[in-house]
Amino acid sequence: MNGIILVDKPSGWTSFDICKKIRNLTREKKVGHGGTLDPFATGLLLVFVGKAVKFSSNFSSGDKGYIGEMALGVKTDTLDSTGVITETKNDFKPFDEGQLKNAFNKYLGAIKQKPPMYSAIKINGKPLYKLARKGQEVERELRDITIHQLEILGIDGNNIKFKVVCSKGTYIRSLADDIGNDLGCGAHLSSLQRFYSHPFLLSQALTIQTIENFSKIGELEKIILPVEQFIF
Known part of the structure; x- marks a missing residue:
């Protein structure tokens, strides 16, 4: 089998978990993905099977789109809900829509972003997350990214739902943290x-369940997309 399987990743699964599952179902040794999703995140993961794996970099370098939610007033060490709370602030005044839009609009376009400590980026051969787990923090170089679209979808108290379309290598966790810091309340x-x-x-x-169902009836090939149609 050769091609791309589009997977709706559930929360709690790593991108590696998904690849391992697809490897077992397809019985193909070569399986890879086109852009890591954090375990707590959900949504679209491109999985490449067989000879299509060599084309994964063509896709991982493409733009990505996300729907996210950020909670104001609470900071964590991982910058997301899986981490340990490091700071809380409850005494800030509610922000109006104009203030929030101004904070978000600052990050539109070509910007530089500092990657989080809890990331797979390596410094001197060591992944940052391993250093972070030991309580160490090191300097990280700013990275060039582009935010093509950043839109507030809804505001519910201290929770903000937003949409972002961005370039490869953008950390949405860092984006939420930066906006929270700019607002002065953390997030x-x-x-x-x-x-x-x-x-x-x-x-x-x-979904994984649907893919398993196709596997049980021997029709996995029906859901594998030929990579040649999408090379750009």
């Missing part, structure tokens, strides 16, 4: 769903 990313990974949409993806 963390409370949920994240990837709805777009160029050129595919989440609506095209299948």
